[in-house]
Amino acid sequence: xxxxxxxxxxxxxxxxxxxxxxxxxxxxxxxxxxxxxxxxxxxxxxxxxxxxxxxxxxxxxxxxxxxxxxxxxxxxxxxxxxxxxxxxxxxxxxxxxxxxxxxxxxxxxxxxxxxxxxxxxxxxxxxxxxxxxxxxxxxxxxxxxxxxxxxxxxxxxxxxxxxxxxxxxxxxxxxxxxxxxxxxxxxxxxxxxxxxxxxxxxxxxxxxxxxxxxxxxxxxxxxxxxxxxxxxxxxxxxxxxxxxxxxxxxxxxxxxxxxxxxxxxxxxxxxxxxxxxxxxxxxxxxxxxxxxxxxxxxxxxxxxxxxxxxxxxxxxxxxxxxxxxxxxxxxxxxxxxxxxxxxxxxxxxxxxxxxxxxxxxxxxxxxxxxxxxxxxxxxxxxxxxxxxxxxxxxxxxxxxxxxxxxxxxxxxxxxxxxxxxxxxxxxxxxxxxxxxxxxxxxxxxxxxxxxxxxxxxxxxxxxxxxxxxxxxxx
Amino acid sequence: xxxxxxxxxxxxxxxxxxxxxxxxxxxxxxxxxxxxxxxxxxxxxxxxxxxxxxxxxxxxxxxxxxxxxxxxxxxxxxxxxxxxxxxxxxxxxxxxxxxxxxxxxxxxxxxxxxxxxxxxxxxxxxxxxxxxxxxxxxxxxxxxxxxxxxxxxxxxxxxxxxxxxxxxxxxxxxxxxxxxxxxxxxxxxxxxxxxxxxxxxxxxxxxxxxxxxxxxxxxxxxxxxxxxxxxxxxxxxxxxxxxxxxxxxxxxxx
Numbered sequence: 242x243x244x245x246x247x248x249x250x251x252x253x254x255x256x257x258x259x260x261x262x263x264x265x266x267x268x269x270x271x272x273x274x275x276x277x278x279x280x281x282x283x284x285x286x287x288x289x290x291x292x293x294x295x296x297x298x299x300x301x302x303x304x305x306x307x308x309x310x311x312x313x314x315x316x317x318x319x320x321x322x323x324x325x326x327x328x329x330x331x332x333x334x335x336x337x338x339x340x341x342x343x344x345x346x347x348x349x350x351x352x353x354x355x356x357x358x359x360x361x362x363x364x365x366x367x368x369x370x371x372x373x374x375x376x377x378x379x380x381x382x383x384x385x386x387x388x389x390x391x392x393x394x395x396x397x398x399x400x401x402x403x404x405x406x407x408x409x410x411x412x413x414x415x416x417x418x419x420x421x422x423x424x425x426x427x428x429x430x431x432x433x434x435x436x437x438x439x440x441x442x443x444x445x446x447x448x449x450x451x452x453x454x455x456x457x458x459x460x461x462x463x464x465x466x467x468x469x470x471x472x473x474x475x476x477x478x479x480x481x482x483x484x485x486x487x488x489x490x491x492x493x494x495x496x497x498x499x500x501x502x503x504x505x506x507x508x509x510x511x512x513x514x515x516x517x518x519x520x521x522x523x524x525x526x527x528x529x530x531x532x533x534x535x536x537x538x539x540x541x542x543x544x545x546x547x548x549x550x551x552x553x554x555x556x557x558x559x560x561x562x563x564x565x566x567x568x569x570x571x572x573x574x575x576x577x578x579x580x581x582x583x584x585x586x587x588x589x590x591x592x593x594x595x596x597x598x599x600x601x602x603x604x605x606x607x608x609x610x611x612x613x614x615x616x617x618x619x620x621x622x623x624x625x626x627x628x629x630x631x632x633x634x635x636x637x638x639x640x641x642x643x644x645x646x647x648x649x650x651x652x653x654x655x656x657x658x659x660x661x662x663x664x665x666x667x668x669x670x671x672x673x674x675x676x677x678x679x680x681x682x683x684x685x686x687x688x689x690x691x692x693x694x695x696x697x698x699x700x701x702x703x704x705x706x707x708x709x710x711x712x713x714x715x
Numbered sequence: 716x717x718x719x720x721x722x723x724x725x726x727x728x729x730x731x732x733x734x735x736x737x738x739x740x741x742x743x744x745x746x747x748x749x750x751x752x753x754x755x756x757x758x759x760x761x762x763x764x765x766x767x768x769x770x771x772x773x774x775x776x777x778x779x780x781x782x783x784x785x786x787x788x789x790x791x792x793x794x795x796x797x798x799x800x801x802x803x804x805x806x807x808x809x810x811x812x813x814x815x816x817x818x819x820x821x822x823x824x825x826x827x828x829x830x831x832x833x834x835x836x837x838x839x840x841x842x843x844x845x846x847x848x849x850x851x852x853x854x855x856x857x858x859x860x861x862x863x864x865x866x867x868x869x870x871x872x873x874x875x876x877x878x879x880x881x882x883x884x885x886x887x888x889x890x891x892x893x894x895x896x897x898x899x900x901x902x903x904x905x906x907x908x909x910x911x912x913x914x915x916x917x918x919x920x921x922x923x924x925x926x927x928x929x930x931x932x933x934x935x936x937x938x939x940x941x942x943x944x945x946x947x948x949x950x951x952x953x954x955x956x957x958x959x960x961x962x963x964x965x966x967x968x969x
Binding site for chain 2: 250253254257270566567569570571603604605606607608609610612613626628629630631632633634638642643646647649650652653654656659660663666667674675676677678679681688689691692693694695696697698699701702703704706707
């Protein structure tokens, strides 16, 4: 997808005025946040689990080359293939090559953020292969021609009335008078439609939550079971995975799985946890004839050893999105690319550049709730600050802000000059604030006073009053 | 009797400019706790505007000034969680590549405290001599809460205020949308988040909202006033010090 992160401010403004979006985002608080808190409270070993999971990821990242090569050896030993891809273009070409070799006309697809990073659907469609999303949220977005707005709940920005409308417009072969008032009806309708795609598909594409070095397996977690049909019915299963998804053992994956669903949806475990190891064997009653892992770097290896390395611990649970006041206010599309919210504010500039994504690490209050709930304790605010520092060093921040900071820095580092100016400002603003004690408008503060008043100073600076008090005591 | 603790007050730039009564409330509370309070004159700001804008060079200049101005005191006390967090958590990290200054920053950090946490955790204060007839709700400002662990201390002291009842609001730990430079750079998003906060404050039914950071309070009070809500906003130190003779934040004398 073409990044729209540079237009963050305009995107956010539109989102703030979108009544459907605002209604939909209200569900975050009562849904994910409350359920996560309840389920975490039931687990006394939560903090120990976090530390254990962090240790696994840190160890793996330190020896990433070793575990990736071990993973590849095991995949090959099971009869599968690993395709090392530096960027999205290489990954897309690889997927297309596999499809063409099989003469594939349609592919079914489970949810994959790497697929979004590659924009694999657009690429396949442009090359004569029809992709069909099978995750309900992704399916809704595909027929609406929209990108996901959340990394685990892709259609969270929609209300159900919008979904019903899209179904009526798309499923024209069905009775136009059918009821579509509740989620169950829409779910059943999508299920009926998708069943045909599952059976017709030549290739199935899924993402991966984990790659297991010791067994050469990939693991996906879903709540709909769509991933299982996507990967086991067609002739080939293609796994799209970024390279930091690897962990040494199945035991390691199960440790992290205990954190994943709880942090994500507040479930103890996802409904389906599916482990895939190689293609169908002679004695298997079903399964794909081919098993391919497309292993994508796309800028991640450059984060190793940098101040952003901790970001590679991310397990894509979306707890940081769910708990972010900024994300809740403006939704995921405002961020303009694949990854929204706090994790996106760190990852997006890493992958598509700070000049495109400069607003993202800036649009945070540094409230710290993301780091607090992150099961991997990724220091997201600290890394957002690192991006701001890089932006400032590269002179990408606005000239007016830089000039303002220089003036401010001069004043605050000259206390003898600053103090009388603060007293004058306090007196003047206190005077003009007058008996109301606040301003409805202020020159140079239009942004602030558009939506709220600015309380007026009391009229004297503390230091001036303190000096008078000290003189009075002397 | 032991020598009184020599405490330097870091006033903060917002309290200096907007609401000196918070500074005097802090002085009163510290003196009640038995401290000898000084206000070093070479102080202005902690440097957050530059630090949060990615401007490390100017941040370091300001931080060096603070480190020098506050050397030699037993403690440095700040009536703001975010400014205290800046000194206590971020200064040592800021000078990671300058060992000598990093050491001085760590030394300063070790004796720097947020006001209410200092009163309770260091001075052992368990109650205050204050009266406030009415219901209040308490907003946990983000930096104080998450960087410094300020949570129970203000509630403990508020519980000792005669006549006061604390009505907790839903989501009291959720950000008010101020975020310092964030409120300037992204005013529309900031204002939307502030609206969520004032809705939560209204839901508490309290007549007054308290917090430990003037930045948050300017934002919250500004939003409450614009919405025409009758809820007052004050810094928690004003109630604890029994100094409510000044109008509440954003309210006039007339």
